[in-house]
Amino acid sequence: MQTIISVSGLAKTYATGFQALKSVSLDIRRGEIFALLGPNGAGKTTLISIICGIVKASAGSVRVGGHDIVADYRAARSLIGLVPQELTTDAFESVWATVSFSRGLFGKRANPQYLEKVLRDLSLWDRRDSRILTLSGGMKRRLLIAKALSHEPQVLFLDEPTAGVDVSLRRDMWQLVRALQATGVTIILTTHYIDEAEEMADRIGVISKGELIVVEEKAELMRQLGRKQLTLHLQQPLPEVPPALAAHRLDLSRDGSELTYTYDTRGEGSGILALLEDLSAAGIAFRDLQTTQSSLEEIFVSLVKDGP
Amino acid sequence: MNLPAMRAIYLFEMARTRRTLLQSIVSPVISTSLYFVVFGAAIGSRIDEIDGVSYGAFIVPGLIMLSILTQSIANASFGIFFPRFTGTIYELLSAPLSYLEIAASYVGAAATKSIFLGLIILATAALFVPLRIEHPFWMLLFLLLTALSFSLLGFIIGIWADNFEKLQLVPMLIITPLTFLGGSFYSIGMLPPIWQTISLFNPVVYLVSGFRWSFHGVADVSVAVSLAMTLAFLAIFLAIVAWIFRTGYRLKS
Numbered sequence: 001m002q003t004i005i006s007v008s009g010l011a012k013t014y015a016t017g018f019q020a021l022k023s024v025s026l027d028i029r030r031g032e033i034f035a036l037l038g039p040n041g042a043g044k045t046t047l048i049s050i051i052c053g054i055v056k057a058s059a060g061s062v063r064v065g066g067h068d069i070v071a072d073y074r075a076a077r078s079l080i081g082l083v084p085q086e087l088t089t090d091a092f093e094s095v096w097a098t099v100s101f102s103r104g105l106f107g108k109r110a111n112p113q114y115l116e117k118v119l120r121d122l123s124l125w126d127r128r129d130s131r132i133l134t135l136s137g138g139m140k141r142r143l144l145i146a147k148a149l150s151h152e153p154q155v156l157f158l159d160e161p162t163a164g165v166d167v168s169l170r171r172d173m174w175q176l177v178r179a180l181q182a183t184g185v186t187i188i189l190t191t192h193y194i195d196e197a198e199e200m201a202d203r204i205g206v207i208s209k210g211e212l213i214v215v216e217e218k219a220e221l222m223r224q225l226g227r228k229q230l231t232l233h234l235q236q237p238l239p240e241v242p243p244a245l246a247a248h249r250l251d252l253s254r255d256g257s258e259l260t261y262t263y264d265t266r267g268e269g270s271g272i273l274a275l276l277e278d279l280s281a282a283g284i285a286f287r288d289l290q291t292t293q294s295s296l297e298e299i300f301v302s303l304v305k306d307g308p
Numbered sequence: 309m310n311l312p313a314m315r316a317i318y319l320f321e322m323a324r325t326r327r328t329l330l331q332s333i334v335s336p337v338i339s340t341s342l343y344f345v346v347f348g349a350a351i352g353s354r355i356d357e358i359d360g361v362s363y364g365a366f367i368v369p370g371l372i373m374l375s376i377l378t379q380s381i382a383n384a385s386f387g388i389f390f391p392r393f394t395g396t397i398y399e400l401l402s403a404p405l406s407y408l409e410i411a412a413s414y415v416g417a418a419a420t421k422s423i424f425l426g427l428i429i430l431a432t433a434a435l436f437v438p439l440r441i442e443h444p445f446w447m448l449l450f451l452l453l454t455a456l457s458f459s460l461l462g463f464i465i466g467i468w469a470d471n472f473e474k475l476q477l478v479p480m481l482i483i484t485p486l487t488f489l490g491g492s493f494y495s496i497g498m499l500p501p502i503w504q505t506i507s508l509f510n511p512v513v514y515l516v517s518g519f520r521w522s523f524h525g526v527a528d529v530s531v532a533v534s535l536a537m538t539l540a541f542l543a544i545f546l547a548i549v550a551w552i553f554r555t556g557y558r559l560k561s
Contacts, residue, residue, distance in 0.1 A: 014561060015561070052398075052401075052402040053401055053402050054398055054401045054402055054560065055560060055561055056556060056560050056561070073404065074310070074404035075404070076404075077402060077403060077404040078404045080402065082398065082399075082402050084395070084398050086395055088394055088395030088396050088398065089394070089396065090391075090394065090396055091394070092327065097320075097323070100316075101316055101320050102399060103316075104312055104313060104315065104316025104317075104319075104320075105313050105316050105317070105399060105400070105403040105405065106313065106403055106404060107310045107311075107312045107313045107404060108312070109312065147399070
């Protein structure tokens, strides 16, 4: 797939001496939804702020659509739409005026039909003449997306798009992002909601302490790093794990009624068959079994904990 | 040049003036009218002509200059400070715009507003005193250069200020006193010699003097010096804005 954003050796040290990014390299593919995960202060916002032209890089380079963001900033920026984390709006402006202003800022000719479509898609058309200060938080969030889309960008950055919004609005937002992707827009979203990345992303990058720890297809990341657990519900409780089963490193529940076996999906074999044989040989019967897979959240926590 | 983007900023700023018509236009006109009532009618009627010009007419250029200086600074500083304060500056910084285009748009809008205001005050003054403009071209040139220069200063203040108090600091504590002491309401020739000398260190003297010359043909200092000083202001403020562009001072971290 074609690369639309290419980040190479990007570093940022603020005047305070804080090193927000340490030589980050990353390629974003055209048309994908890329989720950048990381805890607060990991460098997510700094990374997208540099790409969008808001923060100056200390080292490295970024190309958007083949255009260098410094040498050819006009061409690069005209491809990008940015939805910031904070609800920053001109409170006294009308919805229509602010969206028209955003389009004008990118040097685009007025196109009321297109802006009407954007506002209708975001359920803001009925509020086009309202002052922004009269809108609800969810509407303001949608308005920021409308502003970012007003100049028909090819790349949309969503910085924590669902921070502080209710569950229903989050679902709407996810639906909207998928609809945008269907129109060919590349979407990069930063989030610390793991379920958001799990729900939306094609690929996931995990950033911690200014370093990109991993970039992987979501499914592959879960396959590679995900652990599975097999839980056996025993017919008779055990006082302890029998020595004959020690090699399987089983966990016994407090009441002795459940044995849990953890295995790595990357391994050549799961070891389940050997376990079942050993259980049978030890005369341990079970009445039920179930398997569970580690969630992206568990993978994320483990990555960040083991990270730089 | 991204002219459509500059146009968008310019019109956005002008729209803000329309929304705040009372504060932007009506308020300065009322306060200027009060100056005429107090200085022109009440006090001015007891003052002889100055350099052959009635006192009421004499103070018109100074009053216009007072408004031009304060309004240029206020409009431009608020124009760029407000998006910084609300956080909407991200839109300007991420748009395909150069700093030069951003500054030119804000400064252009601020200068337009203050020139418009200056002309309204001129029209208001004509209701109180008989007016004649001896050098209309030079009057417009001084008006334009002063509005541009001090809109640039306003833009600089708007970038520098990190709170509303600082935004008011320079206009309230420096510009207004200098304007009052810069011969807006008197000729510096009326002062004792030592104060005349001290007044020459006040840069606003040169602005008021040149502007007054364009109206009445009389000046405290040479017109060429006034013009040179006005251009010097423009050059200094342009240089500071250029430095801000180069370094991204208070705009980009």
